Amino acid sequence: MYRRSIKSRVRLESCLAVSVAALVFGMFAISDYYLLGSTRELYLLLAMRIVVMSLCLVLAFIIRRRGGYSRNVWLHALPLWIFATGIILIVPLRPESLSTQVTAVVVATMAFYLLMPNLLTVVTFASLYLNIGFLVSAVLFAEIEPMATLRIALLLIMANVVGFCALLRLENLQRKQFALLHEERDQNQQLHKEIANRTSLEDQLRILAELDALTGLNNRGHFMKLAEGLFQRSQLDKVPFSLFMIDVDHFKSINDTWGHAHGDRVLTRIAEACASSLRPMDVIGRFGGEEFVVALPNTSSEDAQIVAERLKKTVAELSSEGEMSELCLSVTIGIAVANPEEIDLDSLITRADRMLYAGKRDGRNRVVMCGKGMEEE
Numbered sequence: 023m024y025r026r027s028i029k030s031r032v033r034l035e036s037c038l039a040v041s042v043a044a045l046v047f048g049m050f051a052i053s054d055y056y057l058l059g060s061t062r063e064l065y066l067l068l069a070m071r072i073v074v075m076s077l078c079l080v081l082a083f084i085i086r087r088r089g090g091y092s093r094n095v096w097l098h099a100l101p102l103w104i105f106a107t108g109i110i111l112i113v114p115l116r117p118e119s120l121s122t123q124v125t126a127v128v129v130a131t132m133a134f135y136l137l138m139p140n141l142l143t144v145v146t147f148a149s150l151y152l153n154i155g156f157l158v159s160a161v162l163f164a165e166i167e168p169m170a171t172l173r174i175a176l177l178l179i180m181a182n183v184v185g186f187c188a189l190l191r192l193e194n195l196q197r198k199q200f201a202l203l204h205e206e207r208d209q210n211q212q213l214h215k216e217i218a219n220r221t222s223l224e225d226q227l228r229i230l231a232e233l234d235a236l237t238g239l240n241n242r243g244h245f246m247k248l249a250e251g252l253f254q255r256s257q258l259d260k261v262p263f264s265l266f267m268i269d270v271d272h273f274k275s276i277n278d279t280w281g282h283a284h285g286d287r288v289l290t291r292i293a294e295a296c297a298s299s300l301r302p303m304d305v306i307g308r309f310g311g312e313e314f315v316v317a318l319p320n321t322s323s324e325d326a327q328i329v330a331e332r333l334k335k336t337v338a339e340l341s342s343e344g345e346m347s348e349l350c351l352s353v354t355i356g357i358a359v360a361n362p363e364e365i366d367l368d369s370l371i372t373r374a375d376r377m378l379y380a381g382k383r384d385g386r387n388r389v390v391m392c393g394k395g396m397e398e399e
C-alpha cells in the first residue's frame with residue numbers, strides 16, 4: 023500500500039535524479055579535454071559519455087512515463103548500472119586522475135543511495151557493482167599499490183555502509199509515518215461511522231420517546247409538551263385556543279368481532295384520516311386506547327365546531343373503504359375552548375373529556391362543545 027501511495031512521486035524523483043546525473047556526467051567532458059587534450063582517449067571518453075548520457079536520458083523519459091516501480095524495477099536499476107559502467111570505464115582512459123575518480127565514485131555511491139527513493143535492493147546491487155568494478159579497474163589499469171588499494175577499498179566500504187544505513191533508516195521512517203497516517207485515517211473513519219450510528223440511534227430513541235408506536239401520532243407525553251406550548255402562546259397573544267377529545271364509538275365490538283389486529287388497523291387508519299384533515303399548525307396525539315386529542319391554536323368555538331364536524335364526517339366515510347366496508351365507524355368528539363383567564367391546559371382537557379362523555383351518554387356519533395359563553399352539560 024505504501025509503495026502504491028508513493029508510486030507517482032518515485033517516478034518523478036527517479037526521472038529527475040537520472041536526468042541531472044546524466045547531465046553532470048556529460049559535463050565532466052570539459053575536464054577530460056583539459057586533462058587529455060585532443061587525443062584518442064578524449065574521443066573515446068567523449069563517445070562513452072555521450073552513449074551513457076543518451077541512454078540515461080531516454081531511460082529517465084521512460085521512467086517518467088511508465089516507471090511503476092513495483093512491476094518495472096529493472097527500469098530503475100538500468101540507469102544505475104549504465105552510470106556505474108561509465109564511471110568504471112573512465113579509469114583505463116584517465117588512469118592518472120585516480121584520486122579525482124575515487125571522490126567521484128564516493129559521491130556517486132552516496133547519490134545512488136540518497137537520490138533513488140525506496141529502492142534499497144536495486145541501489146545496493148548497483149552500488150556494489152560500481153565499487154567492486156572501480157576497484158578492480160583501478161588495480162588493473164592504474165597500477166596502484168596494495169596499501170592505496172586498501173585505503174580506497176575502506177573508503178568505498180564506508181561510503182556504502184553510510185549510504186545503506188541512511189537509506190534503510192529513511193525508508194523505515196517513511197513506512198512508519200505512512201502506517202501511522204493510515205491508522206489515523208482508519209480511526210477517523212471508524213469515528214465517523216460511530217457518530218452516524220449514534221445519531222441514528224438518537225433519532226430512533228427520540229421517535230420512540232415522542233411517537234405512538236401503533237399510529238405514529240404524538241404520544242400522550244409529547245402531545246402535552248407541544249400543546250402546552252401552543253396553549254401558553256395563544257393565551258399570551260390573546261387568540262382563541264380549542265381542544266378536542268375524540269373517542270371511537272363501540273371500538274370494543276370491533277375488536278371482539280374482527281380481532282385485535284384488525285382493530286389496530288382501524289385505529290391507524292382513523293389516526294391518519296384525522297391527522298391529514300387538520301391544519302399543519304394543529305397538533306394531534308393519541309391519548310390512550312381508542313382516544314385521540316387535538317390542540318387547535320387560533321381557533322374560535324365556531325371554527326372548532328366546523329373542524330370537529332369535518333373530522334366526524336371523515337371518519338364515517340372510512341366505512342366505505344374496501345377493508346373497512348363491513349364496519350360502521352363513528353367518533354364522538356368533545357370540544358373545549360379556552361377562556362381568556364385560563365392558565366391550565368389540564369382543566370381544558372378535563373372539560374373536553376366531560377363533553378366527550380356527555381356525547382357518549384347522548385347516543386355517540388356527535389360533537390359536543392363547552393367553552394366561552396357556553397355552559398357545561
Ligand SMILES: Nc1nc2c(ncn2[C@@H]2O[C@H](COP(=O)(O)OP(=O)(O)OP(=O)(O)O)[C@@H](O)[C@H]2O)c(=O)[nH]1
Nearest residue numbers: 269270271272273274275277282285286311312382
Ligand atoms: N385493537 C386495539 N384495541 C385497543 C387498543 N387500545 C384500546 N383498545 C380497546 O378499545 C376498547 C375500548 O373499549 P371501551 O372503553 O369499552 O369503549 P368502546 O367499546 O369504544 O365504547 P364507547 O367508547 O363507549 O363507544 C377496549 O376493548 C380496548 O381493549 C389498541 O391499541 N388496539
